[in-house]
Amino acid sequence: MARIMLENVTRRFGPVIAVDNVSLPIIDGEFFALLGPSGCGKTTTLRLIAGLEVPTAGRVHIGDRDVTGLPPRERDVAMVFQDYALYPHMTILDNVGYPLKVRGVGRREIRERVGEVAGFLQIAELLERRPAQLSGGQQQRAAVARAVVHKPQVFLFDEPLSNLDAKLRLEARGFLKHLQHELGITTVYVTHDQAEALALADRIAIMNQGRIIQVGTPLEVYRRPQTTFVAGFIGSPPMNLVPCHMEIGVEAAHLVGTTFRLDLTSLRDRLALTFRDGEEVILGIRPEHLTLCGQGDPFAIPAETYAIQPLGAECVVILLVDNTTISVRLFTGEPPQPAGRVWVALNPERILVYRKSGELVSG
Amino acid sequence: MKLVQLVLARIAFYLFVTLVAAFFALPMLWLVLTPFNPRGTLAAEIPSPATVANFRLVFANAFAMRALLNSAILGIGAMLITTLVATLAAYALSRADVPGRDLLIYALILFSSVVTGTAAMVPIFLLIFYLGLIDTLLGVILVLTGGLLPTAIFIMRDFVEGIPRSYEESALVSGATPRQMFQDVVAPLVQPGMMVVAIWAFVHVWGAFLIPFILLRSPTSMPATVAIYSFYTEAGTPIITLTSSYALLFALPVLVLYLLVNWRYGFRFFGGIKR
Numbered sequence: 152m153a154r155i156m157l158e159n160v161t162r163r164f165g166p167v168i169a170v171d172n173v174s175l176p177i178i179d180g181e182f183f184a185l186l187g188p189s190g191c192g193k194t195t196t197l198r199l200i201a202g203l204e205v206p207t208a209g210r211v212h213i214g215d216r217d218v219t220g221l222p223p224r225e226r227d228v229a230m231v232f233q234d235y236a237l238y239p240h241m242t243i244l245d246n247v248g249y250p251l252k253v254r255g256v257g258r259r260e261i262r263e264r265v266g267e268v269a270g271f272l273q274i275a276e277l278l279e280r281r282p283a284q285l286s287g288g289q290q291q292r293a294a295v296a297r298a299v300v301h302k303p304q305v306f307l308f309d310e311p312l313s314n315l316d317a318k319l320r321l322e323a324r325g326f327l328k329h330l331q332h333e334l335g336i337t338t339v340y341v342t343h344d345q346a347e348a349l350a351l352a353d354r355i356a357i358m359n360q361g362r363i364i365q366v367g368t369p370l371e372v373y374r375r376p377q378t379t380f381v382a383g384f385i386g387s388p389p390m391n392l393v394p395c396h397m398e399i400g401v402e403a404a405h406l407v408g409t410t411f412r413l414d415l416t417s418l419r420d421r422l423a424l425t426f427r428d429g430e431e432v433i434l435g436i437r438p439e440h441l442t443l444c445g446q447g448d449p450f451a452i453p454a455e456t457y458a459i460q461p462l463g464a465e466c467v468v469i470l471l472v473d474n475t476t477i478s479v480r481l482f483t484g485e486p487p488q489p490a491g492r493v494w495v496a497l498n499p500e501r502i503l504v505y506r507k508s509g510e511l512v513s514g
Numbered sequence: 515m516k517l518v519q520l521v522l523a524r525i526a527f528y529l530f531v532t533l534v535a536a537f538f539a540l541p542m543l544w545l546v547l548t549p550f551n552p553r554g555t556l557a558a559e560i561p562s563p564a565t566v567a568n569f570r571l572v573f574a575n576a577f578a579m580r581a582l583l584n585s586a587i588l589g590i591g592a593m594l595i596t597t598l599v600a601t602l603a604a605y606a607l608s609r610a611d612v613p614g615r616d617l618l619i620y621a622l623i624l625f626s627s628v629v630t631g632t633a634a635m636v637p638i639f640l641l642i643f644y645l646g647l648i649d650t651l652l653g654v655i656l657v658l659t660g661g662l663l664p665t666a667i668f669i670m671r672d673f674v675e676g677i678p679r680s681y682e683e684s685a686l687v688s689g690a691t692p693r694q695m696f697q698d699v700v701a702p703l704v705q706p707g708m709m710v711v712a713i714w715a716f717v718h719v720w721g722a723f724l725i726p727f728i729l730l731r732s733p734t735s736m737p738a739t740v741a742i743y744s745f746y747t748e749a750g751t752p753i754i755t756l757t758s759s760y761a762l763l764f765a766l767p768v769l770v771l772y773l774l775v776n777w778r779y780g781f782r783f784f785g786g787i788k789r
Contacts, residue, residue, distance in 0.1 A: 203683050224689040236684035240702040249698070250688040297688065307687075 153214045153227075153304035153337050154179040155200060160209030162195055169195040171361035172209070177339060182331050184340045184352035188384070192361040193341045194309055200339060201307050202226050213305060224253075229298035230307040233314065235290050237282035243269075243293050244278040250301040268296045272330075288319045295327075299334065306331070306338040312347060324350055345385045349373065357381050379509040382435050388467060390435050391477035392505070399428040406434060406504075409473045411452035413497070425512055432512075433505040438467065438480035440501035443487060444494050451494040461486040470495060549762045554754030568759040572745075577733055578760060581741030584651065586767070588737055589720045591655040596662045596715040597708050603663070604670030605700060609679075619671070622664035635728060642729055649731040657729065658719050666711045673707030674700075706779060713775055717768055738764050 155177040162170040170192045177183045185193040198204040199211060202223035210219045218226050229250070237246050245252075247268065248261040256264075269275040272292045282290055291311060298306060311327070312320045328351050331338050342348050348355045349369040356366045357380075365377040376382035382390040395408040404419040405412050415422060426432065444451050454470035454477070466486045468479045470493065479495055481487070504512045544558040549568050551561035572578060607615050638657055639648075647653030681703065685695040701708075723739040730736055742764070745756040 201683075201687050203686065223683075223686045224691065228687060230684065230687040232680045232684055234678060234680055236678070236680040238681060238685075238699055238703075249685070249690075253685075253688060253690040253694050253698075297684075301689070 154212075155305060155337060155339065156210075156212035157196070157199070158210040158212070160196075160199055160206045160211060162192075162199060162204055163207045168361050170199065170206075173358075173361075173363055174209075175356060175363065175366070177337060178354075180335045180337055181353040182328070182338045182340065182351060184342060184348035184355045185358060186342055186345060186348040186355050186384075187358035189343055191358040193343075193358050196358070197230075197307050197309055197339055197341045200305070201228055201230050226305075227303050228305040228307055229301065229303040230309065231291075231294045231298050231311045233310045235282075235294040235311075235314075237290055237293055237297075239282055242279055242281055243274065243285070246282065246293060247278075247296045247300055250297060254301065264300060265296070268300045272296045272299075287315050288323065291315060291323060292326075295330070299330075299336075303336065306336050308338065308340040310342055311340075312342075313344070320347075327351060346387055349385070357384065375503070375511065376435070377511050379433055379435065379505050382503070382505070386437060388438055388478040388480070390437050390503075391441070391475075393434045393472060393475050393477060394431065394507075395434055395473075396429055396431045397422065397426040399423050399426060406432070406502075408434075408452070411472070413452070413499075414449060415499075431507045433507065433509075435503040435505055435511075436497055436501055438478040439482070440498040441477070441479040442496050442498075443468070443479065443481070444496040446494050448494065448496040450499050451496045454493055454495050456491060456493055459486050545758060545762055545765065548754065549759035551755065554758075556754070568755045569763075572756055572759045572763065575744060577736075578738070578741045578744055580734055581736050581738045582763065584735055585720055585737040585739070585764075587651050588654055588658070588722075588726065589716045589767075591651070592658045592662065592719040593712050593716040595655065595659045596666050597712045599659070600663055600666035600670045600711055601674075601701070601704060601708055603667045604674050605696070605704075607667065608671050608674040609682075619664070619668055623668055626661050626664040632724065635724075638725075639728060648729060649735060651730075651735060654726050654729050654737075655719075657725055658722055659715075662715050662718060666715060669711055669714070670704065670707050673704045673710075677703050709775060709779060713771060716771065720768060 155175075157173050157175040157177075160170055160173045161168065173192075173196060175196075185196055187193045195204060199206055200213070202218065202221060202225075206219065210217055212218065213226055213228070237243075238249070241249070244262070244265055248256075248265045251261045251264060265278065266275065269278055272295060274289060274292050274296060277285060277289060277293070282293070285293060291314075294311070308327075312323050315323055324347060331351075340348075340351060352369060354366060354368055355372050357364045357372060359380055365372055365381050367375075372381060372385055376385060376390065379392055383392060393408060395406055395411075398405040398407050399419065399422055402419070403414070403416040404422045406415055407413075452472060454472045457469040457471050457476060460467040460469070464482075466481045466483060468481060468487065470477050470479060472495075477495075506512060540558055544556075547558055547561060548555065550564045550566065551559065552563070552565045552567065606612075607619065612618065642648055642653045642657065645653070647656070677700065681699050682695055685699045686692070690698065721739060722737075726737045727740050730740070738760075742757060742760055745760055746752050
């Protein structure tokens with residue numbers, strides 16, 4: 152039906168390159184998230200798909216059509232804006248029915264179809280009101296209703312949840328995912344909230360400085376972040392990154408920090424192929440693959456307790472190792488006693504090693 | 515002691531305020547009272563006996579009555595053109611990237627005060643003469659509109675800038691053509707601004723004297739501001755009973771207009787302030 156293809160798309164604003172040579176195939180019917188910090192070009196990418204921006208170079212395809220030069224109205228897309236952009240002078244009925252009205256649908260049919268969508272989105276009793284008389288969550292539903300009413304080929308969301316309070320946001324997350332599942336419309340979703348992207352998307356593209364850093368399923372980007380940027384961006388708390396260096400001898404191999412020395416001798420031959428002796432690297436490990444332990448563990452490193460955050464079901468302990476803070480996620484309700492000096496054990500199978508430049512060393 | 519001082523200060527303050535208020539209210543009072551007075555006087559005295567004879571004489575003056583109609587034509591014409599053009603121009607200047615547009619607007623405002631001023635009278639007269647618009651209401655409307663437009667654009671631009679672009683973008687993505695977007699979304703949202711500009715333009719043109727006086731030649735096309743001189747004696751002194759009656763009639767439309775807008779919009783004249 153409608154897959155989206157971005158081919159080497161670049162968008163410049165004067166000297167600023169907002170989107171830098173992005174190529175992206177988005178599969179028909181998938182929920183695709185564009186994730187990145189503010190100013191990374193994710194919203195511009197979305198607007199390029201919507202037709203609100205014209206690429207400086209490259210092509211945009213929706214379905215089988217090249218839509219690069221087409222205005223938004225000829226692209227058959229719908230967009231939900233961050234501020235919802237519900238027209239304040241129109242009732243919800245007129246707001247939701249607007250895409251039909253501009254398509255020349257008759258008054259009676261508009262009422263009918265808006266009623267249908269409003270029932271589905273549980274805003275049927277609000278149709279005579281104006282946007283200002285609705286709560287944030289209701290406004291959001293009205294904005295979504297306006298987007299689905301004309302059954303577009305593509306759904307575009309520009310941070311639709313960021314104006315809701317925390318509790319409503321979780322509710323709306325479930326609702327959006329369910330809705331997309333029901334309708335099966337190709338969806339591109341822009342967010343700076345990694346948890347939202349992980350929870351909602353079938354696939355995620357992480358962007359930084361106008362480029363796509365990594366594309367993958369939520370589990371892929373969570374488990375194997377391709378760069379330290381992605382590693383530090385995804386996860387709450389994000390992946391621990393500790394600078395250290397490789398020591399590769401004739402027989403043995405070690406990962407060495409100022410206060411610790413991890414024995415990787417079993418992997419010596421493989422490590423010798425990829426690393427030079429003494430090469431500076433970055434050790435990456437997720438907080439849940441760390442445990443507090445006694446001194447005897449071979450993969451234990453000494454650390455200083457910094458803060459303890461009990462979260463109910465789990466507990467996050469923040470430690471200082473070599474002046475770097477690392478987080479440990481303990482799946483216990485009972486927070487440990489704050490003891491100054493502790494030992495923390497790494498799960499050796501979960502260790503990722505990054506080059507100093509930031510990219511992941513595979514294997 | 516303190517209390518006495520406070521009370522005295524209060525009394526002095528209200529006395530002062532009352533004086534200032536009276537200073538401004540008295541001419542208004544005169545304007546309302548004098549037309550009903552059989553004797554023309556410059557004092558604001560309660561007419562006894564009250565009479566409408568003055569109005570009968572004024573209504574009998576066909577030239578003056580026709581002038582009120584001319585004023586209305588000028589005012590409404592200039593109001594419509596100014597509001598329409600200012601809205602479109604302000605929208606374009608706000609949304610399109612015109613290099614140096616702020617400079618352009620300020621330059622226009624500066625020049626507009628010259629264009630309608632006495633300094634430009636001769637070139638304007640010649641221009642209108644060669645255009646064949648001398649002694650036509652259209653000529654006056656165009657000149658006055660030209661003078662009002664820069665400021666009107668400036669006021670309108672503030673209103674347009676206050677509208678988030680996502681409204682327009684949302685309309686475009688919803689499938690609207692740029693024209694539909696302007697009609698359905700932009701125009702209703704800048705309506706308060708259009709009202710401000712419309713009334714401001716009307717009041718300006720309604721009270722304009724110099725340009726119609728110079729550009730119009732035949733008595734049948736003179737506006738009320740000029741026609742009020744028909745209530746002067748041949749020696750050049752005003753017949754107070756008649757001028758005041760005519761002035762009251764002349765003030766009424768503007769008064770009604772303000773009340774109408776107040777009723778409809780509650781004087782939400784939030785011109786320069788961004789909410």
